[in-house]
Amino acid sequence: MIRKIFFACSLMLALDLRATEAFPRDVQKFIDDREGCDHMRGEEPEPGDRQRARELKREMDRLCKGTDRKLAQLKKKYAASAIVMKRLGEFDPQIEAAVPEK
Template identity: 40%
Template sequence: MRLNAAMLGMVLLSGCGDAPADEPSVQVEVRTIHPPAALSPTPKPGLPFDVVAFRLKRDECDQLRGEEPTGPARAAALRYGMERTCTGTDAALRALRQRHAGDPAVIAALAGYDDAIE
């Protein structure tokens, strides 16, 4: 369950009073989780949203394609992830290159992607 700011404040404030000795205290740990660098490319200024969205999806796909399954459960998870993130990206890449053919920044941003992975 995710805690929003109001819920977190209530949890934190709930421990401020004098609690009866027989009630356990609640401790909450808050962490910021950052995705791996391969999944969070820094978009270049001026890249269109559709190009940035494609890069995020395709980078996740490429990350999953590069992993080796360590067992049947991980193999199934990788297959599911690749179906979710890789399907349709070949056609999307072609369409983006055609749509933004006159934009050198977009062409450069898409240059490192393989044309056919599906």
């Protein structure tokens, strides 16, 4: 039973790693940063929690700034790659104006 579970987990990990390797390094870095950005944009600090608000702002600054421009550059660079364009097409092309100033 444990071997079956281990095998299933190993297989899922291998498939996940292969999917990650399907993208060029610059595209994967963008995906990782942008997914982090999108996560931070969805976070709401408790009212009055200034420390958490600062943490969220710092992380959004780090992960979100420049992503609109970077997404446009990557789409131009990889326009001939259907798999890359499909993945990049999942991201909203203009989010920086929507990132709140806290």
